[in-house]
Structures are given as C-alpha cells and as structure tokens.
Amino acid sequence: MPDDLVAAARHLLDDAPRALLGLTGVPGAGKTTLAVGLVAALNAASPGTAVHVPMDGYHLADRVLEAHGTRDRKGAAETFDGWGYLELLRLLRSRPDHAVFAPGFDRDLEQPLAGSIEVPSGARLVVSEGNYLLLGHEPWSLVRDVFDEVWFCEADPDRRMTALVQRHVTFGKAPEVAREWIASVDEPNAALVAATRGRADRVVTTF
Numbered sequence: 627m628p629d630d631l632v633a634a635a636r637h638l639l640d641d642a643p644r645a646l647l648g649l650t651g652v653p654g655a656g657k658t659t660l661a662v663g664l665v666a667a668l669n670a671a672s673p674g675t676a677v678h679v680p681m682d683g684y685h686l687a688d689r690v691l692e693a694h695g696t697r698d699r700k701g702a703a704e705t706f707d708g709w710g711y712l713e714l715l716r717l718l719r720s721r722p723d724h725a726v727f728a729p730g731f732d733r734d735l736e737q738p739l740a741g742s743i744e745v746p747s748g749a750r751l752v753v754s755e756g757n758y759l760l761l762g763h764e765p766w767s768l769v770r771d772v773f774d775e776v777w778f779c780e781a782d783p784d785r786r787m788t789a790l791v792q793r794h795v796t797f798g799k800a801p802e803v804a805r806e807w808i809a810s811v812d813e814p815n816a817a818l819v820a821a822t823r824g825r826a827d828r829v830v831t832t833f
C-alpha cells in the first residue's frame with residue numbers, strides 16, 4: 627500500500643472525531659482492494675482505527691429488482707438503495723460515539739444482508755467505496771457531500787478488463803457469459819462513472 631495514500635487517509639483524522647473517505651471508479655478499477663488495503667494499513671499502525679463499509683450492502687434484493695423489472699441491470703445505479711446509503715453515511719457522521727451497523731453484500735447469497743458490519747464507537751475512519759459516489763443527481767450528489775474526500779480509482783484499461791473477466795469467472799460465470807455481462811451491464815455503468823472523474827478530490831492509479 628503506497629505510503630502517501632495511507633498518510634493522506636490518516637490526515638483526514640486531524641480535526642474531527644470521525645472522518646469518512648469515499649473511493650469510487652468504474653467496475654473493476656480496484657476500489658474494494660484499495661479500501662481493504664488502506665483499512666489494514668491504518669489498523670496495523672493503530673488497531674481499531676478504520677472500518678470498511680462498502681456501498682455493496684445497499685444492493686436491492688432480487689425480489690425488489692424483479693418487482694421493478696431491473697434484475698437484468700443489477701449493478702446499475704437504480705438497483706441500489708441510494709437514499710438508504712445516504713442515511714447510513716449521515717448516521718456514521720452524526721453518531722461517532724455509538725456503534726452503527728451496516729448491511730453487507732453476501733457473496734454466497736448474492737443478496738444484501740442487514741447488520742453485517744459493525745462500526746464501533748471508537749472507529750475514527752470509515753472507508754466506503756462504490757461506483758456512484760460522484761454522480762451528479764440525488765441521492766448521489768448528497769452522498770458526496772457527506773464524505774470528507776472522495777478519491778477516484780483508475781486502473782490500466784487492459785489489465786482492468788482481464789481482472790474483471792476473471793472476477794466474474796471466479797464468482798461462477800462462464801467466460802463468454804462474463805464478457806457478455808461486461809458489455810451489456812458493466813460497461814454502460816462504467817461510462818457513467820468515468821464521466822464523474824473530474825469531481826474527485828484525488829485520482830489514484832491502482833494497477
């Protein structure tokens with residue numbers, strides 16, 4: 627983990643009981659990997675400082691996506707409970723002295739799971755990450771305002787594509803199904819996300 631990124635994250639803790647750092651970027655850009663690495667580096671230096679709270683926990687459940695007719699677009703901005711995510715971020719900011727519980731995304735169920743992540747009262751830094759933190763419309767525009775900083779993760783396009791196919795295959799898709807999903811779902815989302823780069827506080831080259 628680059629020292630300058632760890633130092634920049636730690637710097638956010640200088641003037642407040644709790645800080646919120648957002649990481650965004652296109653699918654497969656390395657957001658989750660960076661969040662996990664930053665949290666591990668900060669906690670190695672000072673245990674209990676940082677917690678990873680991914681936006682992934684705000685995926686709508688399949689039964690709601692079916693009711694909305696959006697299951698074939700799972701991963702698009704409208705397939706998340708963005709307003710619920712906004713309320714969680716506001717709660718994390720307003721109640722640093724209480725434990726707060728966040729939903730996670732269960733990779734076996736492929737469904738959100740309430741109460742999966744505990745942010746204890748002592749946690750000074752919350753690192754959250756997702757595709758849509760810098761979109762210009764509500765609720766995302768309000769989400770952006772809750773973060774101290776939002777960093778945009780950027781990977782080499784060819785390496786990112788290879789890693790993205792590999793990730794879908796690891797989670798059970800055949801390679802040709804993975805490529806079809808990327809072309810029809812991930813890449814249209816990616817174009818939307820790429821257009822938000824200019825709003826970031828920092829651009830991080832991931833891999």
Ligand SMILES: Nc1ncnc2c1ncn2[C@@H]1O[C@H](COP(=O)(O)OP(=O)(O)O)[C@@H](O)[C@H]1O
Pocket residue numbers: 651652653654655656657658659660786789790792793832833
């Ligand atoms: N710094 C890195 N170096 C090499 N590979 C990486 C790095 N960061 C991410 N990857 C690979 O890229 C893929 C996507 O990374 P991930 O963190 O899941 O991206 P995102 O959360 O933005 O979708 C993963 O399979 C991971 O192995």
Ligand SMILES: [Mg+2]
Pocket residue numbers: 657658659
């Ligand atoms: Mg991720």
